Amino acid sequence: MEEDLSLKTIISLCKANVFDILEAGAIGHSGGSLSILETLIALYYKIAKIDAKNPKWEDRDRIILSKAHACEAMYAVLGEKGFFPKEKFKEFLHFNSILQGHAEICTPGVEYSGGSLGQGISFACGLAYSARLKKKDYKVFCILGDGECHEGEVWEAAMFASHYKLDNLYVIVDYNHYCTLGDVDEIMNLKPLEDKWKSFGWETIFEKDGNNIKNMIDNFQKLENMSGRPKCIIANTLKNNGVPSWEKEHIHHIAGQKLFDGLEEGRHLLKK
Amino acid sequence: MNESPELKKMREGYGSALIDLAKNDEKIVYVVADSGGHERKWFFDNAKERLIETGIAEANSAVIAAALASEGFKPFVLNFAYLHARMYNQISQSIAEDNYPVRMAGYYAGVWGFGGRSHNCINDLAFMRALPNFNIFSAADYWETKTLVKKTAALDAPSYIRLSGVPTPTIYDSEPEFTSFRKHKDGEDCTIFCHGTMLHETLQACLEEKMNVSVVNIPQIKPLPKEEIINEVKRTGRAVVVEEHSYIGGLAESISSLLSENYPIPIKKVCLNDIFPVSIRMEEKNVYEKFGISRHEIIKTVKSIINQE
16 A cells, blocks of 8 residues: 555656656657656566666666657656756756657666657667577566557567567557547557557557556566567557646647646646 | 689678678677578578578668667678668667667669669668768778778777679779778879779779879778878869769769868769669670760760860
8 A cells, every 4th residue: 555655656756747847848748758657657666677876787677768759758757766867857858958859868767769660669679689699687668659550660570579589578558549640540540459469479468547557567567477478568548647638639749838738737636 | 903803792702701700709790681691691500699580671670780789789780772771760760870880781782783773772872971970881892892891890880881782893802901092093184083893993994095093992981081082182183983873972972072162173973873773684784884884984084074174
């Protein structure tokens, strides 16, 4: 119970961090950041072996944000975890800041410089294969967007991971149902998404509440006991989770008055 | 220089140099997308885990190579030159942006090959040169290919070596020492800069026609050996650039740009037009003649630049 409470507190702190970061940049990808926040917290606080004081520790688990536009969530968690001082949030998108508009390795703790979609999962495959060559037992976690699964490279990589039986590789698909211009399945149908991953040879779990951190932690633990195949969690999430006015509009990236109205709304709800 | 040159594939040189390196360096990994020659077999038989096959999925292969480089391995990636355009966004974001030392090589560059418009790539230097952090090389023969493979192995930055796809005349009789600027002939009236297959064609032009020209091979297209080029033309005052590449974006444009800013002199190009080259049989005669980059075109162009006042 105490643990749940502390996770709840961490979620609130990180969400507040996301708001601060968006405010500093006066623009940002709110939707995909707020949908994936709980997954990142589950990884950085409960699941992955990492050391904020030693981000390049050889035996660490590698966390790849393939949907690198959700960088605000990544920075929020890395800052909270102590990878860099939280004062840096103020510098988001400022000239030469360590906090760029897509997650990049200039930020301590970020393992891959993304932006163009579909590539992070290939990078994660390469890292997972490197562990085998180095005879290390680190794991690789890779967060994909649902719309990102439109990219052909995702499936090239999915085939590769399965071919080489990379069971140290975990993919989380942030199924928040909206890409930039609308319903992801209306833009280009992904369904049946779970069957697709399964048919590519992946252990696949569909999590119907991907914003429930406890469920996500359980899923990771369940998959840890399985071997011989790469692992995938399709996390059904809510885009802009925690800011109802943005949720309603399925906002992808936000700026202007709507940003400031939403920040007020989100911060108000956090205080409750 | 060989008197009667043997024809040898640059790809064979690539393979044997890579095997030499891989025997002594366990960090070397070979990332292939259903590509590679005898060196692929060597890895398969001797270092299977270091042969990373992605299937015909080049985009994936480029990024996997980047990840391996980020973990301290030394990845080599060989594919058709044209496929670097297919992988371009992956090369740009996953390799070049973070300066991961992935060693890429593209064969079937140039006009000579039966693959036709899709396969014969004459603009690879244009798009690869535009990538920050990349080091770009072009091999003149089998032996220089070996030199360049070893050069890129030692570089801590991403690189691309341009290779021909067909057997080409050997110019050297052993691995030449690496240099970014190699003078093959000294003269006073004009400097001919060339690279790749056109080094042989240029040297043949000089044998067929008595010309008081310098011939310089530029195996390193980027970064360009700027000072050496400027110092060379200060002596001759004229330049002709010869390459089996489109006139857009290759060595010719690169040298023109360098000299127009630093030492403006008359420059002419013997390059390919802005075309997609058609299929060519291996036995086809006068291929370079057909595409306007033959030794006769070189002689004509040198004469015209010397006579123009």
